[in-house]
Amino acid sequence: MRVLGSIRNKLLFIVLMTTFSALTIASAIFMAYDISSYRSLRVNDANTQLSLLAYSSIPALEFEDKKVAAENLDLMALRPSVRAAAIYDARGRLFAEYRRAGAQHDFPELPGGDSIEQDLHSLVATSRILRDGEILGTAYLAADFPLLERILRYVGVLVLVALAAMLMSALVALKLQSLITKPLLSIVGTARDVVATREYTRRAEKLSEDETGTLVDAFNDMLAEIESRRQAMENANRQLEAEIAKHAQARATIMQLNEELENKVQERTQQLQSTNHELESFCYSVSHDLRGPLRSISGFTQALREELPAELPGDANRYLERVMAAARRMSQLIDDLLNLSRVSRGELVRNHVDLTALAREVVHDLQARDPDYRPDVSVWQGMRAEADPKLVRIVFENLLGNAWKFSAKKDKPRIVVGVMKDGAREVYFVRDNGAGFDMKYAGKLFGAFQRLHGMNEFPGTGIGLATVQRIINRHGGRIWFDSAPDSGASFYFTLSPAAAAATPLQESA
Amino acid sequence: MALLARCVSLAALLGRYGVLMLLLSCAAPAAAQESAAALQIKAAFVHKFATYVQGEGTAFDDPSVPLVFGIAGSEQVYDFLAELVATQNAGMRSADVRRVDVPADLAGVHVLVVGSDAAEEADALLQQGVGRSMLTITDLPGPQPANSMIHFFVADDRVRFDIALEPATAAGLRLSSRLLQVARLVGD
Numbered sequence: 001m002r003v004l005g006s007i008r009n010k011l012l013f014i015v016l017m018t019t020f021s022a023l024t025i026a027s028a029i030f031m032a033y034d035i036s037s038y039r040s041l042r043v044n045d046a047n048t049q050l051s052l053l054a055y056s057s058i059p060a061l062e063f064e065d066k067k068v069a070a071e072n073l074d075l076m077a078l079r080p081s082v083r084a085a086a087i088y089d090a091r092g093r094l095f096a097e098y099r100r101a102g103a104q105h106d107f108p109e110l111p112g113g114d115s116i117e118q119d120l121h122s123l124v125a126t127s128r129i130l131r132d133g134e135i136l137g138t139a140y141l142a143a144d145f146p147l148l149e150r151i152l153r154y155v156g157v158l159v160l161v162a163l164a165a166m167l168m169s170a171l172v173a174l175k176l177q178s179l180i181t182k183p184l185l186s187i188v189g190t191a192r193d194v195v196a197t198r199e200y201t202r203r204a205e206k207l208s209e210d211e212t213g214t215l216v217d218a219f220n221d222m223l224a225e226i227e228s229r230r231q232a233m234e235n236a237n238r239q240l241e242a243e244i245a246k247h248a249q250a251r252a253t254i255m256q257l258n259e260e261l262e263n264k265v266q267e268r269t270q271q272l273q274s275t276n277h278e279l280e281s282f283c284y285s286v287s288h289d290l291r292g293p294l295r296s297i298s299g300f301t302q303a304l305r306e307e308l309p310a311e312l313p314g315d316a317n318r319y320l321e322r323v324m325a326a327a328r329r330m331s332q333l334i335d336d337l338l339n340l341s342r343v344s345r346g347e348l349v350r351n352h353v354d355l356t357a358l359a360r361e362v363v364h365d366l367q368a369r370d371p372d373y374r375p376d377v378s379v380w381q382g383m384r385a386e387a388d389p390k391l392v393r394i395v396f397e398n399l400l401g402n403a404w405k406f407s408a409k410k411d412k413p414r415i416v417v418g419v420m421k422d423g424a425r426e427v428y429f430v431r432d433n434g435a436g437f438d439m440k441y442a443g444k445l446f447g448a449f450q451r452l453h454g455m456n457e458f459p460g461t462g463i464g465l466a467t468v469q470r471i472i473n474r475h476g477g478r479i480w481f482d483s484a485p486d487s488g489a490s491f492y493f494t495l496s497p498a499a500a501a502a503t504p505l506q507e508s509a
Numbered sequence: 510m511a512l513l514a515r516c517v518s519l520a521a522l523l524g525r526y527g528v529l530m531l532l533l534s535c536a537a538p539a540a541a542q543e544s545a546a547a548l549q550i551k552a553a554f555v556h557k558f559a560t561y562v563q564g565e566g567t568a569f570d571d572p573s574v575p576l577v578f579g580i581a582g583s584e585q586v587y588d589f590l591a592e593l594v595a596t597q598n599a600g601m602r603s604a605d606v607r608r609v610d611v612p613a614d615l616a617g618v619h620v621l622v623v624g625s626d627a628a629e630e631a632d633a634l635l636q637q638g639v640g641r642s643m644l645t646i647t648d649l650p651g652p653q654p655a656n657s658m659i660h661f662f663v664a665d666d667r668v669r670f671d672i673a674l675e676p677a678t679a680a681g682l683r684l685s686s687r688l689l690q691v692a693r694l695v696g697d
Contacts, residue, residue: 062557065691
């Protein structure tokens with residue numbers, strides 16, 4: 001069917017095949033009927049002929065008159081289809097014979113009884129000649145029986161008829177098929193155009209009100225649907241493109257701003273660092289330079305005290321004492337300030353540090369300086385860290401010093417130095433059961449020169465915790481605390497950068 | 510079966526005409542024998558003639574009446590005919606054969622055969638037949654005598670016969686045209 005290609009050819013093929021089938025069947029039936037009736041006609045004819053021949057030959061046979069028999073047979077010349085005829089006597093001997101002019105024929109030695117034999121070309125019939133039940137002889141007839149010729153002629157005629165009919169059918173079909181193909185070809189043409197041009201506004205022309213018409217309607221509806229969807233899609237695309245462009249612009253702006261911000265931050269950081277540096281230099285030089293005059297004040301006050309008599313008038317002695325105390329305090333202040341600036345300026349050298357031993361040394365020093373005060377101090381064993389030994393010592397000096405100082409007024413003062421695990425990180429703590437402080441002042445705790453207690457209550461410069469925080473920061477660690485008035489205080493710190501998302505214990509209450 | 514039936518019927522024919530046929534086919538030159546063969550054929554012809562004769566109100570049209578053959582002057586014809594009648598098919602009409610010596614014997618005879626031995630009485634016998642619906646057959650040398658309807662002769666060693674229609678018509682008999690077909694002379 002693919003060979004046929006177009007619908008037009010298929011329709012033509014269908015019509016021709018239908019015509020051919022109908023013609024073939026009709027012809028076959030007609031031919032079979034005709035051949036059959038022709039055959040029976042010829043057979044009947046032969047039988048009649050034979051009967052007549054037999055009847056007319058009875059006297060000749062009975063009275064043995066071959067001449068009369070031959071004359072009877074000669075009448076067969078009136079029947080051109082009879083090729084040969086013969087009369088046999090009762091003993092089966094040839095009695096009289098007839099051959100069509102110019103025909104060759106061999107008569108059988110002994111003819112059959114009543115029989116008819118036929119093939120595609122000839123018919124041979126024999127009939128016994130009877131009179132009053134007595135067999136007088138046999139009549140024999142051989143006639144042309146052009147069955148094959150007739151069949152061939154028939155087939156020829158039928159082929160001609162079939163050709164003519166199919167030609168006619170083809171002409172009619174070609175004329176009429178436009179009823180079907182024209183509307184179809186119209187749709188196909190439109191469809192091809194639409195595919196080629198992508199112009200979905202085109203419409204197929206409706207040429208008929210049958211199924212093809214319905215197809216045209218459906219096709220046009222589909223085109224309309226496609227067109228509307230395409231437009232909707234184009235609109236959506238346009239909107240999307242616009243949005244993308246807007247987003248890109250916004251992103252560019254943000255990136256520019258980010259860059260500016262980073263630049264600004266870097267700038268500010270540099271400014272801050274240089275300012276810090278200047279401040280530290282200033283602090284260092286001021287502290288350093290203050291030492292000279294202070295030593296003079298202290299030295300000369302000492303000298304003055306020694307030069308003057310032991311008993312001085314009025315409150316002179318007490319004044320001198322106060323000058324000397326102030327000088328000592330100032331010296332202490334300067335030392336702390338230098339310490340603070342040194343902590344910030346020096347290079348960090350990490351080493352393996354036995355914190356337990358270090359803490360015990362500090363406790364030992366504190367005990368040596370203040371032999372009368374004996375708090376219950378316990379330092380846990382096995383505390384180790386990778387840190388700068390000098391700086392960590394300053395941390396313990398300050399934290400233990402504070403604990404020592406603020407627990408002094410308790411009946412049973414107690415100080416604990418220990419460690420606990422927070423995930424992979426070790427958190428060290430220094431705890432006392434001393435005066436403590438209100439957590440609302442927590443913000444001021446690590447500022448330099450910030451003091452929560454009066455100078456008379458607890459001595460101190462107010463620089464220690466600032467120094468501690470700076471050291472911890474330089475190690476990448478954190479420091480926090482927990483306290484309440486008269487309930488002691490706990491300071492916690494780490495000496496390494498926090499693992500991601502590690503939450504500190506009790507950062508604030 | 511058809512072949513068998515045919516063989517049987519052929520055998521029957523041979524039985525009946527056997528001697529005659531053999532003699533004829535041998536065509537022996539002896540005059541006596543030839544004469545016997547010819548007589549046998551003539552007897553057979555006589556037997557068949559009756560079937561070609563019709564006549565209103567005569568015995569020929571009434572199959573219920575046995576057909577009576579009267580033979581004069583030919584003992585052999587008598588013998589052969591008697592044998593034929595005795596051995597004829599059951600389907601055929603019954604017949605009787607008798608000798609005719611004097612005209613008085615003609616009573617009841619339907620077919621009269623006058624042989625050469627009764628040449629002298631022939632005219633008288635034939636004369637007797639006039640006015641009676643009797644088929645008259647003569648087997649005499651010479652031309653067909655008056656009142657003879659069928660007259661045998663031999664030509665080319667074959668038995669042939671002449672037919673005279675006038676006496677037959679006078680006798681109220683009609684001879685079948687098919688019989689006339691094989692006869693030599695028809696009418697005078």
